[in-house]
Amino acid sequence: MPSLPLISVAGLISDDADVRRKTAAELGRACREVGFFYVIDHGIPEAVVNRAFAGARDLFQLPIDKKQALSIKLSPHNRGYVAMSDEKLNPAAGADQKEAFNIGTDFPDDHPEVVAGKPFRGVNFWPPIEGWREQALDYFNHCLNLGRTIHRGFSLDLGIDEHFFDSHLSAPIATLRMLRYPASAGELDREDGAAGTHTDYGNVTILATDEVAGLEVLNRQGEWIQAPYVPGAFVCNIGDCLMRWSNNHYVSTPHRVRPPEQERYSIAFFLEVNPDSVVDPRDIVKDQDPLYPPILCSDYLAERLNATYDHREGSRKSQG
Incomplete structure (x- = not known):
């Protein structure tokens, strides 16, 4: 069994309110105690996941x-290709040894919000x-629906x-990021060689991995534990x-990817809220003083993103 909690999220869509609350309590316990968890019974067909990985390859x-x-350097909106060594999630550890490709919500170029910049x-x-676009968007939409369901559990x-x-x-704001980590060239002792130690910036990340080890999570005891592949x-x-x-009721957790022994693929779905949503702890915590002032989601993300790239062209997201 994995060392991280394993949660069946089917309970979050049950008609039985008690079942939904019980599942939500499991989810909340994981968010408070670990910050990481596995989800199963999520409703995303295996074929959809397999097609997404085939598309990444x-x-x-x-x-x-x-x-x-298709470089991300040509986009001010965090879309496109990230070349090897272009990111530094942990600058002290040097450049990340990975390449990535980001897509977001598929807006047409004449969409009013696109035109307005x-x-x-x-x-x-x-x-x-x-067929690549259709397969990628199919996976994107399945992950978005799952992310919305998980948020009902948070609530x-x-x-x-x-x-x-x-x-x-x-x-x-949602980003589907395909990632490729090359096989290590004798650098297995580099703890942060593939994706440096970091926390993610948004609300929740939904990650699919292949069977190659690499992802590690820093638990509350200060120990690095592996997050191995779990089928399905x-x-x-x-x-x-x-x-x-959540006013720190939920705690984000540092994690990293160590240089893999063989080529490794993963697909991350980073889910934030609407750009104009105001992130205000007073919405959630009524009986405590807020630890943070209100801020627009887009402003908060823009403050966090550029430091992991050597270039500074526009607002970009850089997560592993």
Whole structure:
């Protein structure tokens, strides 16, 4: 059994309110005590996940010039290709040894928010691979639905209206990030060699991994523990924005990816709320003084993102 909690989230969509509350309590306990957990019975078909991983492999096998033509440096909205060593999640450990590709909500180029240049509202870049866009968006939409369900569990556990987050997740900032870590070149002793120690910035991350080890989580006792592959499960973790919103009732957890012994793929789905949502602990904690002032979600993310890149062109998200 994995050392992280394993939660069946099917209970969150049960018609039985007691079942929903019981499942939400399991979720909340994981968020308070660990900050990481596995979810099973999530409703995302295995075929959808397999197609997403196949698409990631096809993408990263493209020639470097075709990938660079889709570079994230050409997007002010966190879309596109991130080359090897372009990120430093932990600057003290040097550049991350990984490449990535980000897509967000698929806005057309004539969408009013795109035309207006609204933060985190841009067009996606698409690789020249037949059917790739449709497969990636299918996976994106499945993860978004799961993220909304998990947020209803957060609401129940925190003692607020079960549907509190629904309006904040109507058109959220969401990023699907495909990641490839090359096999280590004799650097297995580098603890932060693949993705440096960091916490995620948003509300919740939904991560699918292949069977190659690498992800490690810093538990509350200060020990690094592995988060191994569990068939049919996603690894989820709390981000800094939800920690802030919950007034530190939920705590984001440092994690890293060590250099893998063989090539490793993962797909992360980072879910924040709508750009114009105000993140205010007073929404959730009624009987305590807020530890943080209110802030727009888009402003909070913009404050956090650029430091992991060597370039500073626009607002970008950099998470492992």
